[in-house]
Amino acid sequence: MKKIIYFLILTSFSFYAQKKEKIVFLFDQNKDSIILKNNYRIYTIGNNQTFKYSVKKHKEINVTYEKIKKHVVSTHDFLKKNKFKKDPKYYNEYLFYIFIRNNYKSGCLVEVEKIWLVESKIAD
């Protein structure tokens, strides 16, 4: 009986240990940008942080700000929090979302993944 109880507890804790932390970045219409492509969108937010929404892979949903506010963090604070993690692997520890405000109460929550882009052209 004791073993079963320990197994149950360990399973539960291991489930929580694997769960990724949700991070929501707020989209600032004055500073941030979206590139629209056929099957995906690229969001550039904060200090040139780029995230990709793929139509076939990600979801988007209308939510109230109240529902997501506990997950909201600025890109600056996010990078500061992880500044000692030099390995970009740490991005795999999170689930990223971008919140695009429609009005003062609600907006569109877009599931995204972190991507790294290179310069579109190099002039000599």
Added chain:
Amino acid sequence: MKNRKTNFIKLGILLFGISVFLLNCQKEETQTLNQQNLWKVNDITKNELDNKSEIKSFLQELKTKKNVKNTSKKENDSSYNFIIDYSTIREIQVENIKSYTFKIIRENSSKSYFENLVIISSNNQIQNAYLIKYTPKKEIVYIEDHNTISFEGKVNLTKINIANVNYNRKSTYCTDVWVPYCSWDYPHVAGLDCFVQQAIHQDGRIYSVLATICEDDGFLEPPVDAGHGGPGFGGGPGGDGNAVPTSPIGITNQDNKCEETPKGDLNGDCMLDYYEACLLNGNPQEVCDCAVVSNDLNECIDDYFDEQIFVDESFKNNTCLKSVYDKMGKASKFKEYLQNFEAEFSVAHLRFSSSTSLPTNTNAETSAPQNYLISITFNENRLTRPSLSIARTMINEIIHAEIFRKLLSVAQHPSIQLNTNQVLQLRNDYPGLYDYYMRWKWNVPQGQTPSSPQHEAMAEHYRKIIKQALKEFDGSQPEQIYDALSWTGLMGSGTFNSTTGLYANSTKAWINIPQNQRLDILNTISLFNTNNPKCK
């Protein structure tokens, strides 16, 4: 002891309960999303279409049949005589049904109607295919922002017998067709942007119109109260699995006048002809020239892309660029880089061209891969330099192309978009590139605008290679010239300070050179360019 055991059980049940509760929340959210995404509409590229093997082979078969039919004298031959315009390929998914809609162009197309080819696929198998002819009752308005049109008018349908590609004209055939409309501003056929906006705003702007279309009869119009049914899709397509989801693609103008010229309309006739549509679709001019003559775009593309390196006519016709390129091709270092693009299974294509519209202070530019194609464009207004200086530009650009090729090999995508795992792979496969991109692009502190990562890496590690290539091109110069020329383009960017020899965003390697040496190098380059014969 017994109490402790009971507490453990309670704790276990509680944690298990919370887990189940959380999982349920996630599932509910997904269901809501699935309902909202009943229609999925995308404008896809030709390359993406080619990845859909069933569509590709169907189109190939259609082309083959068309060719066979063209040689015969049967009555309905003219039905086959069309060209598919791949500039807009609309993919609509409703549950497990996907439709692909293309505009088709005929040699003697009437301006009073336009035609679409619609292919229906399910589980990667072609289910049906139709030719749909739209004859507008009201003038069509092109809505550029949404890449779509208004449409109200008569619709005729011809079913293609997919088992043996042929046109089924033996009996009158009717089918239901679902067309998504958008109520934003005024009713028009929903373009891709409408779906994006609907996803963001959830304001019920999209609704679908069901029309029964027969071979010789059918009418399509948006209802008056369209789009006011609240969120979701008013009268959505879910009920009838047999209806064809499609969206009219095409623009006609009976008066041959337009307020705004359509994008890609080169001759200003307000319509895209075959050649214009070909160019607009991103095909090289050579491909479109070939297609106009042969009437077979796919074959022209195949022939063209059998080559991995493309040299545009603009480049070939420039005697300076052509002569430097030919001579560089004999130099082993340049050849070595070029060969990376010649390999049969190279991940990238390379294109050389020239232009007169680059910025005045730009010698050349190399574009990151688009659809696996890396483009090097030379500024024709910056060729009044010695051949060795042009050769220096050429080797610099080919190194940029090589770096992009390596990045593309990791990205596994037609353009370079690296996800976390690919960035980690980049670190393993090309640690130097990873390091430079991390330091000079991806991990740059807010507010800083440093030099480019590729220029930083090249200034530090590639100058020996540049010097070697230059010596192979022309070995008659003193070492000092090769050394100075190898710095060109790798000093930095931004405002130049002639006192210090530094740029606003100088490369680290250039900053590390003592000031007197920097000024000597700049002087050597200037004298070399002034005192030597110009490239012809």
